[in-house]
Amino acid sequence: xxxxxxxxxxxxxxxxxxxxxxxxxxxxxxxxxxxxxxxxxxxxxxxxxxxxxxxxxxxxxxxxxxxxxxxxxxxxxxxxxxxxxxxxxxxxxxxxxxxxxxxxxxxxxxxxxxx
Amino acid sequence: xxxxxxxxxxxxxxxxxxxxxxxxxxxxxxxxxxxxxxxxxxxxxxxxxxxxxxxxxxxxxxxxxxxxxxxxxxxxxxxxxxxxxxxxxxxxxxxxxxxxxxxxxxxxxxxxxxxx
Numbered sequence: 080x081x082x083x084x085x086x087x088x089x090x091x092x093x094x095x096x097x098x099x100x101x102x103x104x105x106x107x108x109x110x111x112x113x114x115x116x117x118x119x120x121x122x123x124x125x126x127x128x129x130x131x132x133x134x135x136x137x138x139x140x141x142x143x144x145x146x147x148x149x150x151x152x153x154x155x156x157x158x159x160x161x162x163x164x165x166x167x168x169x170x171x172x173x174x175x176x177x178x179x180x181x182x183x184x185x186x187x188x189x190x191x192x193x194x
Numbered sequence: 195x196x197x198x199x200x201x202x203x204x205x206x207x208x209x210x211x212x213x214x215x216x217x218x219x220x221x222x223x224x225x226x227x228x229x230x231x232x233x234x235x236x237x238x239x240x241x242x243x244x245x246x247x248x249x250x251x252x253x254x255x256x257x258x259x260x261x262x263x264x265x266x267x268x269x270x271x272x273x274x275x276x277x278x279x280x281x282x283x284x285x286x287x288x289x290x291x292x293x294x295x296x297x298x299x300x301x302x303x304x305x306x307x308x309x310x
Contacts, residue, residue, distance in 0.1 A: 083238075112297060119302075120302055121301050121302050121303050122285070122298075124297045124298070135297065172298075180244065180289075183241075183298055185231075187237070187238045188238070
């Protein structure tokens with residue numbers, strides 16, 4: 080178990096640019112979640128996958144955000160035409176479903192700063 | 195939609211003492227799970243303790259225990275014999291037991307400071 084890995088750890092971009100983050104879940108985990116966390120707040124749900132299927136997207140997620148999980152392994156989160164309000168920590172988590180109440184395991188996050 | 199409320203933005207405790215962090219939640223569901231997660235500064239979030247709503251017995255994990263009051267929709271975390279390493283942001287979280295509805299819903303968090 081190498082844990083959930085997220086890259087990059089930090090990303091600074093100019094407003095209007097596109098950015099892409101990657102998440103590698105724990106290998107046997109079939110569920111993968113993306114959350115956004117701003118300073119001093121709790122994580123806010125964005126979307127989640129079971130295997131390669133995206134099962135739920137937050138209504139708060141604008142059309143500029145898109146996530147994929149090809150082949151049910153790693154996932155990418157892309158933000159197009161970034162805005163200053165997108166500045167936040169983006170957290171990825173994974174879990175193994177089908178075994179009852181399994182907890183989410185979180186990565187270290189990607190901190191995005193939009194200037 | 196479910197909501198989680200943590201009414202204490204910040205708490206302090208003396209090393210070796212006991213502290214209780216509060217959490218309330220709102221749901222119309224009867225079956226769900228509750229969690230406490232710990233997020234140390236600049237480090238990843240880790241699970242502290244979890245509780246299944248159908249279990250009446252309060253969960254315990256070493257120095258950590260919960261007081262789960264289902265009727266009151268309350269889920270507090272008690273940390274006994276506090277240690278410096280307990281200093282962190284603590285999040286209470288709710289998760290539906292529905293098969294395809296089980297994302298975590300987090301509260302705003304409580305910063306715990308431990309004084310030596």
